[in-house]
Amino acid sequence: MPSRITDASVEAMLTREKALFLQRNPKSRALSEETAQNWLRGVPMHWMVDWGTPFPLFIAKAKGVDLTDADGNPYVDFCLGDTGAMFGHSPKALAATLREASEDGFTTMLPSPDAAVVGRLLAERFGLPYWQVTATASDANRSVLRWCRAITGRKKILVFNGCYHGAVDETFVGLDNGKQRPDPALIGEPRDLNELTKVVEFNDIPALEAALAPGDVACVLAEPVMTNIGMVLPDEGYHDALRRITRATQTLLVIDETHCMSSGPGGYSRANGLDPDAIVLGKPIAGGVPAAVYGFSDKAAARIRDYLSGRAPGHSGIGTTLAGSKLQLALMRTMLETYFTEEAFAPLIGLARRLEKGIADVIIKYGAPWHVVRVGARVEFMCSPDRPRNGGEAGRVIHRPIDMAVHHYLLNRGVVITPFHNMMLICPATTEAHVEALIQGLDHCLAELV
Structure with a gap:
């Protein structure tokens, strides 16, 4: 006390x-x-x-x-939908787009002309060239984990103690007196999440090195600043070490920017020169209307193409019917053009x-x-x-x-x-x-x- x-x-x-x-x-x-x-x-x-x-x-x-x-x-x-309304509730430009877009259809299962513009703006703002749309950041994180496991052939992921990445089951693992255990608050999960997830403390470089050394982790999923258990800043040099160790162990690095997008028009990663293999953007990307995106680097995207070239067509388990809708793309275009700028x-x-x-x-x-x-x-x-x-x-x-x-x-x-x-x-x-x-x-x- x-x-x-x-x-x-x-x-x-x-x-x-x-x-x-x-x-x-x-x-x-x-x-x-x-x-x-x-x-x-x-x-x-x-x-x-x-x-x-x-x-x-x-x-x-x-x-x-x-x-x-x-x-x-x-x-x-000052809560602003816990970042969902990061640029305010019903900002003028977004409200105008919503009114206009409502007359031209919401979802078609086909791309709209805005897709070309939104893809270019995402690449310019956040530095990664290849993107996909989901309904929520939880969906985006789940999709990224699936892709990372597919292209690495590894089942496990690594997260940090006290993290939050939405409703992604395998991220609900923490440390209790130094012992790893699934979050007791998680409802209805039928698996032992310890088989899928490793967890270490943020800023602990030796623990990170030890966890990744066996070469069985597909990706590290991390916020650049922990934001759901108070705000925990990275130590000086920590992100350099995280990138070095993940590369040395051929582990993909995924940065979840859903909260840290408040750092600037390219999120924390662009503002601080991070170089992730994938990025997840949620909540405010469409002004609070359900939408999120995830992006991959050139190298990661090339691995995805190689993986898909040898795979029979069928259900991927990635993507939902309403993802990538005409409405989402129209709203994301307005947000990226109007609000994700240095001037704003x-x-x-x-x-x-x-x-x-x-x-x-x-x-x-x-x-x-x-x-x-x-x-x-x-x-x-x-x-x-x-x-x-x-x-x-x-x-x-x-x-x-x-x-x-x-x-x-x-x-x-x-x-x-x-x-x-x-x-x-x-x-x-x-x-x-x-x-x-x-x-x-x-x-x-x-x-x-x-």
């Missing part, structure tokens, strides 16, 4: 803020009771109850960074720096044993004085009661941050006044906790 924030103060804040939430949101409460009659756990997707509030907050309208709930309460949104990103990153400094100033002001970190337009604070170097360290320092207290406090004062951790995004609709509102809200929250 942080030295200057007591269990009693956290519990008192949670009790007070939950009571205020009940008072503010009678219509959301009524809707929650109604939806519970027909939806599992009372929501269309079960993690919608993971905000920790007494019942879900029902959102009636979202535009830019402005949310309005069913009771008419306004909010400034520059003010976002500048404002994110202001938010980072403002939070750091609040932490210093109250002597709170916290820290703040930023990657591009993405900012996060964690309730520990030192930055964790890996998922194991991050998991041990996460303080759920404090996080919940802060989330409830800000939510009741019209500020939304990501519920699963303390992540905040800056989008084109975010203003300095919005940033100041968040900083002031955190200042007042810490004043009460301390």
Whole structure:
């Protein structure tokens, strides 16, 4: 427990803020009771109850960074769909494309003229020449793993402890006191995932070398910065070592940029000179409408062509009917042309720096044993004085009661941050006044906790 924030103060804040939430949101409460009659756990997707509030907050309208709930309460949104709406809700250019595209058909199982433009833009922005479309980043990760296993002839993959790559079963493996085990929260998986997956700590070069040395791993699947267990930055030189070791062991390197796309118009990989064999892009690539893509290097694509040349035609197990639709391509074109540009990103990153400094100033002001970190337009604070170097360290320092207290406090004062951790995004609709509102809200929250 942080030295200057007591269990009693956290519990008192949670009790007070939950009571205020009940008072503010009678219509959301009524809707929650109604939806519970027909939806599992009372929501269309079960993690919608993971905000920790007494019942879900029902959102009636979202535009830019402005949310309005069913009771008419306004909010400034720094969660932005946990990156799905990274450029704001219903950005003007995307909304216009959606209206126009809706008149010309949604899906045809054939490419549209936008395919040529989107492919070129993806190659220009993210540096890999060959791409495929899926409905979600989970689908993209699953597809990439299948291709990697096919062209290497190896069954195993390697992930990092505390990672998250969507709903990909074999990535739900972690370390418990140094022993590898499947995540006990994973539902209904019939296999022993230890047979398919190796897991090591992020930033641990000797562990990575030892795990890849036998030559039985098809690919390493990694976020360039761990983002789902707090934000864990790579040590200096770590990505160089990761690339060197994967090449030495003929292991493919897959970078999942789904969250780190906030680093710039070419994601973290282009901003930091990474050279992966494959990249996965999800959530914001079509502005929050279900779409994702994955890309391969020239060498990886050549191996795929060689593999397919000797394979009988039939079901590949890769791809779904609605992937690569006309609508997806139209929206991705608009996002890539309008928002994934240096001009669009520059003010976002500048404002994110202001938010980072403002939070750091609040932490210093109250002597709170916290820290703040930023990657591009993405900012996060964690309730520990030192930055964790890996998922194991991050998991041990996460303080759920404090996080919940802060989330409830800000939510009741019209500020939304990501519920699963303390992540905040800056989008084109975010203003300095919005940033100041968040900083002031955190200042007042810490004043009460301390």
